[in-house]
Amino acid sequence: MAEDTIQRKRRPGRSPATSRPLEGALVATPEVDDARQHPIAASDAFRQWWDYSVDFAQRWILYVDILRQRANNMLAHEEAGLPPLLHFDYEMLLDARTFERPANYALLRITRCGTDHLEERVKAGATPVIVIDPRAGHGPGIGGFKRDSEVGMALSEGHPVYFVIFFPIPCPGQTLGDVLNALRILVQEVASRHDGQAPVLYGNCQAGWEVMLLAAHCCEHVSGFSVLNGSPLSYWSGESGVNPMRLLGGFSGGVWLANLLADLGNGRFDGAWLVQNFQLLKPESALWEKFYAVFANPEHEAERFLEFERWWNGFYFLSREELVATVQDLFVGNKLESGEVHVDCDCTVDLRRICKPVVIFASYGDNITPPHQALGWIPVVYASTDDLVAAGQRIVYLTNPHVGHLGIFVSASVARHEHRAILQSLEAIEALPPGLYEMTLPGSTSELPDEKKIQVKFEPRRVEDIQFSYPRAEFERVRAVSEFNEKLYERLLSPYLRSTATTWGAEWQKWAHPMRWTCYAWSERFQPWLSLVAGIANDVRTTREEATADNMWRSFEQAVSMMMTDVIQVGRSARDSAVEAAFLWFYGQPWPYLPAQQDNPATSNARCCLEVARGFTEQ
Structure with a gap:
């Protein structure tokens, strides 16, 4: 999935001379100068065609060579054991695989960035920061992918920084409880290294809700601030026709399909399936824009593309037990905000x-x-602003108007703007009276020197104003159907599949996944003729002949690319609208789902659980 900060924007700004490539090249317009008032001569058109043909052929060779390098990088990364792709040097402090309740997590201490010894930057008494990356199909490292990152900003502000990583293969039978127990020990280790000072837990995406589970379940007296970046906590919320991922459980019948894939994988769920879902959310980027950006400008895009793809194509596994609990309780069940997890x-x-x-x-x-999904849980957990104040809690939120999901973690400008502001404002947030606040920032601060403090404002907000409507009754029926189907699957089909699953079969499924073979198939290990491309590409780089920016055929190519993007985008929008309509129609009538809901009385007790929790808090 391509993000705003990782690849080019879909419609880059163009000069007036190229903003209308077809008309500007062949037809006189009032805006162009006198030299372009006449049709292009045949000889000039042929020359432009020849220049473009040479440029196109050379770019194609370079593009294929970049895909070859990507495939080799993927295979080399896999053979190396998929280590974390951190820009910083580190030392491992604890390996949770050795704990009494093992889990595939470990704690790192960031020690150096290039030639900078970071101990010299750490301020005495500064709050330690623990960055936790999402375990949602990819490997760790995105929070410290470059110098201007969450890790880099925390270091520049003088905080001792720790990083929680995870390994590609989960421990046998690993549960969500095992993960939380391991994270609790890691947090306690950091606190003990800083005289009991509670660390800031910096959770990205999936790690954000893990941070909240950790803070609420077993670490409420050890952890400090919880910073949630692009983290879902209210899983049924979303905008109609814009956020279709929340509807997937309704069309798959719930969690049983994830359980099936884990059984076929010999107890492990391949994270490549999750990444594939992410890509399908925005196919115009995943299938066209990302690759055309490389083809259009291979010299400048190659390094960025290869660096990101090394992380994007490193797929990690989850255990069956952990995955089923996560999907059933959170993404399909939405039980976190109602206190049912x-x-x-x-x-x-x-x-x-x-x-x-x-x-x-x-x-x-x-x-x-x-x-x-990031804010919708607040009015569910706290009935009103007065309720939030009475609980003594401070919740601060800030929003970005346009950056994509991955841009929240990897964008250098976001790191130097939002993340830097968050880290600089920890003491100010601590001093706020209980309540809900929106954190507002000035327009752009990416050019400010590191020692310059960003001026932020905390504007009081009301819990009652955070209202995101969604078809709750329909999602309740999805949850009931999911739990009903899961019981049937566990009793009828799962025992047979588990008894017949083998390590060999799981390995075959891993390498046969389309997210993998569409990448590694470009390696010369699988297509030996591609070894010739490497030599030809080296020659092309030394004799490169680029078409000029005003080449009419190059402008035509760009117009075709934008047309392809628009076509895919229109198809995606139509798909999302159709999915939303089908979901509402399919689950709109209550009577087909009455048996499933009666079989799962917990689906009607969510609000009761919340009221009980509020009663205990008030007492």
């Missing part, structure tokens, strides 16, 4: 137990975790 079968997570400030960063350009 059970950890280790004997503890219910209540977000009202979190007493330390919570900072939420969301973007309206994020089609994976829109502000609806």
Whole structure:
């Protein structure tokens, strides 16, 4: 999935001479100068065609060579064990695979960036920061992908920085409770290294709701601030026709399909399936724009493309137990905001137990975790502003108008603007009286020197004003159907599949996944003739002949590319609207789902659980 900060914008700004390439090249217009008032001569048109043909052929060779390099990078990264792609040097402090309750997590301490010894930058008594990357199909590293990143900004502000990574393969039978127990020990280790000072937990995407589970379940007295970046907590919320991912559970029948894929994978779920879902959200970027940007300008885009694709194509696994609990309780069940999530079968997570400030960063350009899902839990957990104040909690949120999901974590400008402002404002947030606040920032601060403090404002907001409507009754029926189907699957089909699953079969499925073979198929290991491309590409780079910017055929190519983007985008918009309409029609009538809902009485007790939790808090 291509993001605003990772690749070119879909419609880059063009000069007036090229903004209308077809007309400007062949037809006189009042805006052009006298030299272009006449049709292009045949000889000039042929020369432009020849220049463009040479340029096109050379770009095609370079493009294929870049795909070859991407495939080799993917295979080399896989053979190296998929290590975290951090821009910073580090030392490993704890490996949770050795714990009494093992989990595939580890704690790193950031030590150096290039030639800079970071101990020299750490301020005495500064609050430690723990950055936790999302475990949603990809590997760790996105929070420290470059110098201007969350890790880099925390270091520049003088904080000692730690990074929580995870390994490609989960421990056998690993549960969500095992993960939370491991994270609790890692947080306690950091606190013990700083005289018991509670660290800031910086959670990205999926790691954000893990941070909230951790703070509410078993670490409320050890952890400090919870910073949630693009993290969903209200999973049914979203804008109609814009956020279709929340509807997937309704069309797949719930969690049973994820359980099936995990059973076929011999107890492990391949994260490539999650990444494929992300790409399908915006196919115009995943299928066309990302690759055309490289083809159009291979010399300048190659390094950026290869660097990002090394991370994007490194797929990690989840255990069956952890995945089923996550999908059923959170993404399909939406039980976190209602206080129904059970950890280790004997503890219910209540977000009202979190007493330390919570900072939420969301973007309206994020089609994976829109502000609806990042903020929608607040009025569910706290009935009113007075309720929030009475609980003694401070919630601060800030929004970006356009950046995409990955841009929240990897954009250098976002890091130097929003993340830098958050880290500089920790003491100010701590001093705020209980309540809900919106954090507003000046227009652009990316050019400010590191020592310059960003001037931010905290504007009081009302919980009652955060209202995101969605078809709740329909989602309740989806949850009931999911739980009903899961029981049937566990009793009828799952035992057979688990008994027949093999390591060999799981490995075959891994490498047969389209997210993998469409990438590694471009390696000369699988197509030996591609080894010739490397030599030809080197010759092309030394004899490169680019078509000029005013070449009429190059302008025509750009126009065709934009047309392709528009066609795919129109198709995607039509698909999303049709999916929304089908969902409402399919789950709009209550009577077909009465047996499933009666079989799962918990679906009608969500509000009761919340009222009980509020009663205990008030007492």
